[in-house]
Amino acid sequence: MTKEWTPDELLEISRAYQRTSLIMAAAELDVFAVLAGEPKSAEQLASDLEADRRATAVLADALAALGLLQKIDGQYSPAPGIVEALTADGEASILSYVLHGASCARSWAHLADSVEMGSPVNTGPGIRGAEAEHAAYIEAMEVVNRQSAPEVIASLGPPTFEHLLDVGGGPATWSIAFARAVPGGRVTLFDQPQVLPISKKHVEAAALTDRFTFVPGDFYTDEALPSGVDLAWVSAIVHQNSRQQNRELFRKVHVALAAGGHIMVRDVVLDDTRTSPPFGAMFAVHMLVRTDGGGTFTFAELREDLEAVGFSDVELVRTAQDMSSVVRARKG
Amino acid sequence: MTEEWTPGSLRELAFGYMSSGVLLAAAELDIFSTLDREPASAPKLAAMLQADLRATTILADALAALELLEKREDIYSLAPGVADALTHDGSDNQLPFMQHHANSLRSWGRLAEVTQSGRPAVAGPSIRGPEADHVAYQEIMDVNARHAPEVIAALGAFEFNHFLDIGCGPGTWAISLLHAVPGAHATLYDRPDVLPITRKHVEAAGLSSRVTFLEGDYLGDDPLPEGFDLVWISAVAHLNSRQQNRELFAKAHASLRTGGQLMIRDIVMDDARAAPFFGAMFSVTMLVRTETGGTYSFREFEEDLAVAGFERAELFCGERPMDSVIRARRMDVPPK
Numbered sequence: 324m325t326k327e328w329t330p331d332e333l334l335e336i337s338r339a340y341q342r343t344s345l346i347m348a349a350a351e352l353d354v355f356a357v358l359a360g361e362p363k364s365a366e367q368l369a370s371d372l373e374a375d376r377r378a379t380a381v382l383a384d385a386l387a388a389l390g391l392l393q394k395i396d397g398q399y400s401p402a403p404g405i406v407e408a409l410t411a412d413g414e415a416s417i418l419s420y421v422l423h424g425a426s427c428a429r430s431w432a433h434l435a436d437s438v439e440m441g442s443p444v445n446t447g448p449g450i451r452g453a454e455a456e457h458a459a460y461i462e463a464m465e466v467v468n469r470q471s472a473p474e475v476i477a478s479l480g481p482p483t484f485e486h487l488l489d490v491g492g493g494p495a496t497w498s499i500a501f502a503r504a505v506p507g508g509r510v511t512l513f514d515q516p517q518v519l520p521i522s523k524k525h526v527e528a529a530a531l532t533d534r535f536t537f538v539p540g541d542f543y544t545d546e547a548l549p550s551g552v553d554l555a556w557v558s559a560i561v562h563q564n565s566r567q568q569n570r571e572l573f574r575k576v577h578v579a580l581a582a583g584g585h586i587m588v589r590d591v592v593l594d595d596t597r598t599s600p601p602f603g604a605m606f607a608v609h610m611l612v613r614t615d616g617g618g619t620f621t622f623a624e625l626r627e628d629l630e631a632v633g634f635s636d637v638e639l640v641r642t643a644q645d646m647s648s649v650v651r652a653r654k655g
Numbered sequence: 656m657t658e659e660w661t662p663g664s665l666r667e668l669a670f671g672y673m674s675s676g677v678l679l680a681a682a683e684l685d686i687f688s689t690l691d692r693e694p695a696s697a698p699k700l701a702a703m704l705q706a707d708l709r710a711t712t713i714l715a716d717a718l719a720a721l722e723l724l725e726k727r728e729d730i731y732s733l734a735p736g737v738a739d740a741l742t743h744d745g746s747d748n749q750l751p752f753m754q755h756h757a758n759s760l761r762s763w764g765r766l767a768e769v770t771q772s773g774r775p776a777v778a779g780p781s782i783r784g785p786e787a788d789h790v791a792y793q794e795i796m797d798v799n800a801r802h803a804p805e806v807i808a809a810l811g812a813f814e815f816n817h818f819l820d821i822g823c824g825p826g827t828w829a830i831s832l833l834h835a836v837p838g839a840h841a842t843l844y845d846r847p848d849v850l851p852i853t854r855k856h857v858e859a860a861g862l863s864s865r866v867t868f869l870e871g872d873y874l875g876d877d878p879l880p881e882g883f884d885l886v887w888i889s890a891v892a893h894l895n896s897r898q899q900n901r902e903l904f905a906k907a908h909a910s911l912r913t914g915g916q917l918m919i920r921d922i923v924m925d926d927a928r929a930a931p932f933f934g935a936m937f938s939v940t941m942l943v944r945t946e947t948g949g950t951y952s953f954r955e956f957e958e959d960l961a962v963a964g965f966e967r968a969e970l971f972c973g974e975r976p977m978d979s980v981i982r983a984r985r986m987d988v989p990p991k
Contacts, residue, residue, distance in 0.1 A: 430766050
């Protein structure tokens with residue numbers, strides 16, 4: 324059923340950015356880590372952050388109003404659950420995800436301009452700088468997938484491969500889960516040189532280094548991908564691309580696969596209305612404000628682009644409301 | 656009660672900018688008014704908005720995913736309730752708030768650097784241009800003033816012959832005060848770029864004969880006229896630093912006769928400054944958008960009023976956060 328909107332509900336949505344901006348600014352300034360040890364006054368906090376005193380007090384009071392901080396006798400401390408989730412060393416840290424969101428939110432703030440022009444607005448980096456923002460983006464992908472990766476892989480049926488190629492493997496969350504699911508399988512993780520140190524760190528922590536090969540490269544500009552593999556995993560890549568870019572990527576994957584090998588594309592898959600799943604429709608906006616030609620696609624579009632470069636038996640083997648729908652196709 | 660936060664609930668909180676962003680961009684582009692006149696396909700909508708086709712399609716689909724639009728056979732129309740709130744002719748038009756929030760959003764995104772520097776991050780005008788932005792701001796004042804009669808009634812019976820409204824804006828509060836006290840006269844004081852809007856509203860209310868208009872800037876050096884029995888300062892104190900408020904209150908004191916009263920309508924924060932919630936958020940808006948603005952507690956107002964010579968400050972808590980009123984009196988002639 325279609326819902327009937329009230330003005331108050333609409334105002335509530337229109338103001339949601341305020342709560343979001345508060346948590347993001349606090350993350351960018353690392354407020355929660357500074358307050359993790361002992362409660363501090365606004366003055367102490369400002370001095371530790373090397374920030375403006377009046378502004379720090381306003382921010383801290385707003386964080387207290389939101390319930391992210393507690394304020395007792397003028398002293399601020401993190402609310403229960405905050406240190407675990409929003410400091411770098413927290414046991415369930417999602418800090419990098421929130422930091423990445425801060426940079427994304429600045430692009431979203433110019434959505435109206437992007438709709439007029441059809442392209443992203445360059446808002447420049449925040450206080451942490453472009454390099455730190457890129458690292459947070461890569462790490463955010465680990466936050467998003469760390470829990471679901473093994474479940475998604477298990478739901479695809481017993482995985483088999485001798486040699487997996489993870490195209491744009493990022494923080495290696497998916498290849499690690501694959502390597503654990505297939506003892507003895509080898510993994511080649513392909514990504515940009517500045518990403519690979521992050522990939523290696525996670526693979527080392529998982530004690531899987533001896534089964535991994537790391538290959539630096541760029542799937543947009545390199546003529547060929549590492550070849551001879553029997554499974555290629557293309558996870559959360561196709562939404563960054565236009566359909567033409569996807570065809571070129573699929574062609575390179577097709578070349579890299581041994582005969583009879585499979586490609587698996589994990590991404591959001593829209594139904595034919597393009598408004599469902601809702602996450603996919605929102606994610607298309609995200610690509611509009613952050614990339615030059617990215618978007619989200621229907622199964623029919625992905626199948627057409629896979630078949631255009633020679634893949635067969637294209638199937639939607641997993642349907643999800645989020646980014647974990649999976650399309651599989653075979654070479655030969 | 657303090658909430659126990661989980662990574663899941665925090666991720667959800669962090670995601671809020673997406674739905675806000677989509678709704679506010681649609682308000683800036685005035686998509687709802689456009690589709691209210693005539694449901695349209697994406698190509699037609701893009702043409703009407705003079706916007707990019709791919710981008711318009713993506714935005715319209717996201718609005719449909721949020722259920723703000725309905726999409727049937729590639730034609731987009733408004734979901735129930737949307738026309739009332741989000742079109743120019745809507746019965747409960749909230750577009751000015753949305754358009755104002757759209758600008759605010761761009762400044763809030765810079766909150767981390769504002770906290771470091773202490774300086775506002777005033778973003779450029781919206782795609783609608785600076786004049787349209789200013790009109791939206793004035794319209795918000797109008798919408799807020801819908802509650803003026805009840806706020807004034809809640810202050811109890813009061814009498815005055817001649818009041819001064821400092822920073823009167825569109826004049827809606829002065830009009831309500833004049834309605835509440837038949838026979839009284841008002842002097843409305845604001846900058847030259849604001850007063851034409853004020854005159855329009857006063858004329859429409861048929862009150863021109865009871866109003867004197869006075870151009871000026873309360874932050875400047877010009878003294879205010881004297882002898883009033885009421886000074887009304889509405890939604891002005893939050894634009895100022897405490898020092899500026901002390902100077903403003905001193906001017907108000909000088910313009911009152913002995914026994915006259917000052918009324919300040921604004922947000923009044925608790926002593927801990929983390930409540931009311933709206934006020935804590937509003938403080939951040941003032942931080943990121945103005946040089947000096949903020950919100951203040953009753954204790955701070957009381958202190959600044961006392962420095963300016965006022966006595967007997969009392970607080971009337973409003974039903975809405977911006978509708979609290981502080982009243983104080985000038986009891987004797989200040990020392991020369």
